[in-house]
Structures are given as structure tokens and as C-alpha cells.
Amino acid sequence: MKQRWVLAGLALLTLATVSGLAALRPASDPAPTEVSRASTSPEPETHTPASAAETESGAANNTTQTGVAQLPAASRLMPPGEIPDADTGANSLDDEVSLPANLRQSLTQVADVYREQNRYPSFSQPIGSELEAQRYRYNQPQQVSIPFPLANGATFDAKLTLDRYHYFIGDEQRLTLSLTTSDDSLVRDLSLSVTDLAGSVLHRQSLSLPADSSVRHTLTVDLSDQASDWPRELQWRLQASVGQQRLSVAAPFTYEAPVATLTGITDPHIDGEFLVLPLSLDYDRSGYYFVQANLYSSGGDPLLHLEAEGPLTATEPGLRLRASGPALIDLEAPGPYVLRDVHLTRMGGNGIPDLQGQAPQDEFPIPAFDLEGYADSTWSDPLAQQRQEFLDELSNNL
Numbered sequence: 001m002k003q004r005w006v007l008a009g010l011a012l013l014t015l016a017t018v019s020g021l022a023a024l025r026p027a028s029d030p031a032p033t034e035v036s037r038a039s040t041s042p043e044p045e046t047h048t049p050a051s052a053a054e055t056e057s058g059a060a061n062n063t064t065q066t067g068v069a070q071l072p073a074a075s076r077l078m079p080p081g082e083i084p085d086a087d088t089g090a091n092s093l094d095d096e097v098s099l100p101a102n103l104r105q106s107l108t109q110v111a112d113v114y115r116e117q118n119r120y121p122s123f124s125q126p127i128g129s130e131l132e133a134q135r136y137r138y139n140q141p142q143q144v145s146i147p148f149p150l151a152n153g154a155t156f157d158a159k160l161t162l163d164r165y166h167y168f169i170g171d172e173q174r175l176t177l178s179l180t181t182s183d184d185s186l187v188r189d190l191s192l193s194v195t196d197l198a199g200s201v202l203h204r205q206s207l208s209l210p211a212d213s214s215v216r217h218t219l220t221v222d223l224s225d226q227a228s229d230w231p232r233e234l235q236w237r238l239q240a241s242v243g244q245q246r247l248s249v250a251a252p253f254t255y256e257a258p259v260a261t262l263t264g265i266t267d268p269h270i271d272g273e274f275l276v277l278p279l280s281l282d283y284d285r286s287g288y289y290f291v292q293a294n295l296y297s298s299g300g301d302p303l304l305h306l307e308a309e310g311p312l313t314a315t316e317p318g319l320r321l322r323a324s325g326p327a328l329i330d331l332e333a334p335g336p337y338v339l340r341d342v343h344l345t346r347m348g349g350n351g352i353p354d355l356q357g358q359a360p361q362d363e364f365p366i367p368a369f370d371l372e373g374y375a376d377s378t379w380s381d382p383l384a385q386q387r388q389e390f391l392d393e394l395s396n397n398l
Contacts, residue, residue, distance in 0.1 A: 121379050123307040124274075124324040126331065127294065133302035136294050138343035139164045144251040148242075154183040156242045158249040166356050167255045170224045177238055179215040186211040189241040194223065195250075196231050215240075223255065232256040232353070259285050259346045260312070260357030265339065265364050272375040275323040277306075277339065277366065283357070286313040287346045291357075294341040295323055295366070303333050309347075325374030335368030 120126065127133045134140075142165045148156040156179070163174040179187045188211035194203040203226055209215055232254050239248040260283035268277050279291065290309040296302055306321040321339075328334070342364075344357025 120324045120327045121322070124322055124327060125305050126327050127302040127305055130302065133294060136292070136305050137341045138292075139166050142251055142253070144249055146249050148245075148247050150181070150183075150185060150243060150245070152183065152185070152243075154181055154185060156181050156185070156187070156247060158238065158240070158247065160236060160238050160249050160251045162236065162251050162253055165253055167253060168258050168356075168358050169227060169255065170222075173221045173223065173253075174218065175221065175236060176218045177216070179240055181213045181242060184213050185242050186213060187215050187240050187242055189239075190215065191239045193237050193239075194234055195237050197233055197235065197252075202226070202230055202234070227255055230255065254356070256356065257284075258344075258358040259283060259355040260289065260344050262291075262342055262344060262357070262359040262361075262364075265366060268366050268369075270325065270369055270373045273325045273377050273379065274374075275325060275328065275366075275369060277321040277323065279308075279319045279321065281312065281318060281344075281357075283312050283346075285346060285355070287311070289319060289357070290345045290347055291319055291321070292341075292343050293321060293339050296338050296340055296363075297333055298336045298338060298365075301333075303328070303331055303337070306339075324377075324379070325371070326377040326379075329371050329374065332371075334371045335366060337366040337368075339364040339366060 127136065141161055141163050143159060143161040145157070145159045148158065150156055159176075159178040161176040161178075163176075167173055175192070177190075177192075179190075181187060190207040190209050192205040192207050193201050194205075195201050203223060205219070205221060207217070209217055233252065234255055235250045235252045237248055237250045239246060241247075260281050262279060263282055264280040266278045266280045268275065270276070281289075283289075288310070289312050290307070292305065292307045294302060295304040295306055304323050304327060306323060308319045308321050310316070310319055312319065340363045342359035344359065346355040346357065348354040
């Protein structure tokens with residue numbers, strides 16, 4: 001009986017994650033959890049940008065931080081060990097266990113969500129709402145916010161916002177700073193610099209702003225004429241004096257040359273049950289690539305989140321996104337469409353970090369296709385079916 005309760009508890013905990021789509025769908029592009037840590041692995045979790053705060057003596061202050069999360073890298077099904085297969089689940093249900101009605105209902109809802117999610121391929125999933133679409137939008141603004149206690153009991157709030165996390169050489173960077181004190185203490189002697197993660201200053205930016213208890217300022221910076229030999233992982237560091245304290249806040253970013261560029265969509269066409277979108281890619285380095293993007297209606301309604309992965313070499317056919325025709329039929333969306341929020345990643349390994357590609361266009365137009373032209377769905381995922389059977393068995397017997 002104890003083993004049965006443990007199984008039920010683990011199932012509820014694991015499958016709650018499934019219901020939130022976190023286990024089966026990608027999140028935004030990760031930022032490092034510490035200033036000194038590289039951001040190289042594409043994990044499907046949300047990360048908050050790192051921040052740094054110190055006084056003139058070098059002692060670190062206690063800080064809090066907030067951030068606008070980004071969503072990227074390859075989504076993966078849960079490893080088979082995380083959810084027992086159907087046979088294991090069925091064998092473990094011999095003992096009758098009674099759970100509260102609300103828990104049984106929750107488990108049934110999880111099973112229903114999982115069933116709905118697996119109606120379509122994992123690489124072509126409907127986007128249920130504008131809020132969900134936000135999770136899939138690559139390279140969103142990054143904000144670091146830190147409150148500092150002052151000697152007189154007041155508070156100094158420092159915010160530094162970058163308009164994105166990944167920059168390519170030649171991109172302009174838009175920075176917004178907001179510095180306020182809760183009393184009349186003046187914020188003065190502001191300075192802005194780019195440092196590597198070890199703290200070495202690579203660039204200084206002048207800030208001739210008058211002293212005030214509230215300072216807000218936005219500026220645009222182009223670093224392309226200086227960054228040829230810089231490391232790819234950097235941080236903007238904002239410093240200011242308040243009373244006798246010298247305080248700082250740091251926001252991380254990457255700055256690099258793109259390893260691949262999406263130049264267009266060549267010959268979109270229907271192939272069986274899929275709308276196929278072949279990607280025209282220029283790339284400097286062969287390797288294994290992952291691409292994700294969002295398909296919208298021409299009016300801007302989010303429709304599908306698309307993913308593809310595979311090798312890019314001189315002998316490979318290239319990458320293509322595939323949109324599920326049955327999903328488009330269910331959405332009553334014949335097109336025309338636009339492809340947006342493109343994220344290209346060359347996957348790393350063996351000490352080599354993930355490297356980023358770019359899509360210079362904000363959107364790529366896709367023509368309309370008759371919904372009658374799609375074949376009936378033949379999509380199936382045996383592993384997902386095993387999990388579904390286990391969920392159904394579990395929800396029907398608890």
C-alpha cells in the first residue's frame with residue numbers, strides 16, 4: 001500500500017509538470033543564473049538574468065533580481081524513466097487506493113491535457129493564447145533590478161534593462177536605466193561600462209547626467225568597432241554614488257558573429273498531412289542545428305509553434321519546418337501566414353558552447369493553402385501512447 005501511495009504521489013507531481021507544458025515544450029532562451037557562469041546550455045526552463053552589486057570596498061550587498069524571461073532551445077519528451085510505462089503502471093494498480101475527489105479530478109485533467117497535446121506532433125504544437133505565445137518569443141528584453149538599503153534607512157532602487165540578451169556584431173543595443181531613492185538622497189556620478197565576466201573593463205560609456213533623487217535615461221550603443229577580440233559573454237555594469245556608497249548593478253548579454261543566417265523560405269508546399277517550409281540557410285560552420293519559430297496568421301494571431309533539428313553540412317539536404325495540416329484545419333487557418341520569432345542554434349558539446357544564428361527579417365511571408373489539400377493524420381508516438389494509457393489507467397483506478 002505504501003508503494004502504491006508513493007507511485008500515485010510521484011505521478012501527480014510529475015504529470016502536473018506535463019499539464020503546464022514545461023516538460024514537452026521549450027522555454028525562452030536562458031540567461032545565466034550567475035554573472036560568472038556561462039550561458040551555453042539550451043535548457044527548457046525559465047532563468048532570471050544575473051546581477052552584481054557591490055560597494056567601493058568590494059563587499060557584496062544582498063540583492064534581489066527580476067527579469068523578463070526568454071524562451072530556447074530544443075524541447076524533449078520526458079525520459080522514459082520519469083513516467084512508468086503502461087505495463088508497469090497497470091501492474092501497480094492492483095491495490096485499491098482512495099484519493100480525495102479533487103485529486104482524482106486533477107489527475108483526470110492532466111490526462112486530458114496530455115491527450116490533447118499529443119494529437120499533434122511535438123514539433124508542431126498549437127499556441128493556445130497570446131500569453132503562451134510570449135513564452136516562445138526568442139530574445140526578449142532583460143531587466144535586472146536591485147534594491148539597496150541606505151545608511152539612513154532609505155532605499156536605493158537600481159534597474160538596468162537591455163532590449164535583448166543575444167546581440168550580433170553590428171547590432172545596436174538599447175539600454176534603459178532607472179535609479180531612484182525613497183528619500184531626497186541624490187544619485188550622482190553615474191558611469192556605464194562593458195566588462196567580461198571576470199570584471200575587466202573593455203568599454204566605458206560616458207553618462208553626463210545631473211544629480212537627482214530619480215534618474216531615468218535611455219541610450220543606444222554600437223560596439224561593433226571594438227568587439228572583434230572580445231569574449232562572447234559580457235555584461236553591462238552601471239555604477240552610481242548615493243551618499244558615501246558606490247553601488248553597481250550588472251546585466252549580462254552575449255555578443256558574437258552569427259554562425260548561420262536564415263535568408264528565406266523556399267517553395268512552401270503541402271506534403272501529405274504537413275505544410276512544409278524549407279529553410280534557406282547561410283552558415284559558416286557545419287554542425288548540428290536546432291531551429292524554432294512561430295507561425296501566425298497574416299492578421300497576427302498565433303497559430304503553431306514549430307521546431308526542427310538536424311545536421312547542416314555540404315552533403316545534407318538542409319532543415320525544414322513542418323506545420324501540422326490537421327492542426328491548421330482544427331484552427332480554421334488556411335493562411336496566408338507569417339513566420340516570426342525565429343531562433344537558430346548550433347548545438348555545442350565537448351567544451352564548445354551553443355552558438356547562435358540570426359534571422360535578419362522580423363517575419364517571413366507564407367502563402368495560403370487550401371485546407372482540403374492535406375491528407376488525413378497518420379501521426380502517432382508509441383511512447384506518448386504508453387504514457388497516455390498509464391495516465392488513463394491511473395485516473396480511472398484511484
